[in-house]
Amino acid sequence: MPYTKVEIEPITAADLLEVAAGNLEAFPTFYAPMEPEDIRPPHDERVKRFAHRLRTVISSPHVLATKAVLPSGPDAGKLVGITIWHCPGAPIYNMKRAVVADTEEDRESWNGVDIDKWEDTWKGWDNVRAELMGDVPHWYLAPIWVIPAYQGQGIGGQLLQYVIDQCDAESPPTPIYLEADKRGQPMYKKRGFVAEGKSEYVEMVRWNAQGTTRPEK
Structure with missing residues (x-):
């Protein structure tokens, strides 16, 4: 497939519906157990609630949220992939974990989610990361995805390279941590x-x- 050059830009609040929909499309079997069918709302409402919860993520000073957009052509500006990075020095705590709701809209955004399963999932991953990385400052990638129509065109690599370039500019390079599926x-x-x-x-x-x-201490 052809290589598609993209521009890397910050994710904004205006992107969150697309980001939420993309997450659910990219990882359907991952999210399904945490949002069981018997309590899951219709898809459009599910996306809306997920988008609301993501506001806390992208507004965190510990997070770098980036999107890949097409720079030209009839679809110029189209969002085709995203990454969400936890920055070096951030607490080992996934920003998608459930937080205390401040408003009725916040509380509504968690309807349809099995909170216990949601927390157990992210907490389990946090515990493994803490065990493996200890107090080593590192970037944490969670998640990265490219919409299906644009997969295989080098976009995921460009999203990754955005932070890799920053890491390699340091001496020694800053480590990057992630959880990878087979793909x-x-x-x-x-x-x-x-x-x-x-x-x-x-x-x-x-x-x-x-x-x-891992380098020797």
């Missing part, structure tokens, strides 16, 4: 990520461009 692992290995865990979504770390394992 994503080849892309990450190509860019220096190595497996450090054994979960279903394999925990991978990019310690350096050479793809070597």
Whole structure:
């Protein structure tokens, strides 16, 4: 497939419906157990509620949320992929975890979610990351996706490279941590990520461009 050059820009509040819909489309089997069918609202409402919850994520000072957009042509400005990064020094706490609701709209946004399953899922991943990374400052990627019509065109790699370039400008490079499904692992290995865990979504770390394992202290 052809390589498609994109521009990397910050995600804004105006993008959140697209981002929420894209998350659910990219990871349907991941979110389904946390939003069981017997309490799940219609799809449009589900997307709306997810988008509302994401406002807290993109507004956090600990998060860098980026989107890939087409720079030209009839679909110029179209959002075709996203990444959400937790920045180095941020607490090991996934920003999508449930928070205390301040308003009726906040509380409504969690209707249709099994809060216990939601928290258990993210807390479990946080615990593994804390065990593997300890107090090492690192970027945490969660998630990355490209809409199906634009997959295989190098867009995911461009989204990744945006932060990799920042990491490699440091001496030594800042590590990057993520959980990878089988589809994503080849892309990450190509860019220096190595497996450090054994979960279903394999925990991978990019310690350096050479793809070597954790440096000796």
